[in-house]
Amino acid sequence: MQVKIKEALDIMKDNGLKYTKRREEILTYLAEENRYIGATEVFDFMSQKYKGMSYDTVYRNLKDFTKLSLLEETELMGEKKYRFHCDVCEHSHHHHHFICLSCGATREIDMCPMNFFTEQLPDCEITDHRFEILGKCDKCLKKSNS
Incomplete structure (x- = not known):
């Protein structure tokens, strides 16, 4: 996981964004959760660690x-949600996702309907x-x- 985060931080720095511990925490949180998360949930997580953020x-x-x-980024039920991008990870092939509307969990779908x-x-x-x-x-x- 740390290699993926380091790759993301390098991309960030190469594109002119300064490294901060807070930025690393946001990326790490999203990578570890591996699901779509709204900005409010990310804020709630970050504000527990960094008062006044x-x-x-x-x-x-x-x-x-x-x-x-x-x-x-995607929009679910009128809210923008974010997840760590698969291409930063080991997956560089084109794919899509199943997204759970209850918990935000995602699963890769290794096919694309674009030919149709x-x-x-x-x-x-x-x-x-x-x-x-x-679903x-x-x-x-x-x-x-149950």
């Missing part, structure tokens, strides 16, 4: 990390895409059924 500081860092592709859409839209230029499957993970299903 502002929500704006946390949010600004999340946005900066997203611009550098250190974090993935490219065939359906032969006269269009597709410049980007986003594909996520939303409840097995752990959350067990909790709700």
Whole structure:
């Protein structure tokens, strides 16, 4: 895990963002959680360690990390959520995610439906895409059924 965090910190520094312990803590927290997390949850975690840290500081860092592709960003139920970007880890192949709407846990999906859409839209230029499957993970299903 530390190697992944170091790689992310190097990318951050190479792009002009100064190293701070707080930035490292945010990245470490998101990498260890390995799920989509809202800015409020990140702020709650950080404010326990750093009294007086502002929500704006946390949010600004999340946005900066997203611009550098250190974090993935998605919107779930009207809220932006973030997770440590898979490409910073050992995964560099194109993939998508299943996202649990209850706990935010993610699982990789090693296929992409874009071939289907490219065939359906032969006269269009597709410049980007986003594909996520939303639902409840097995752990959350067990909790709700008991």
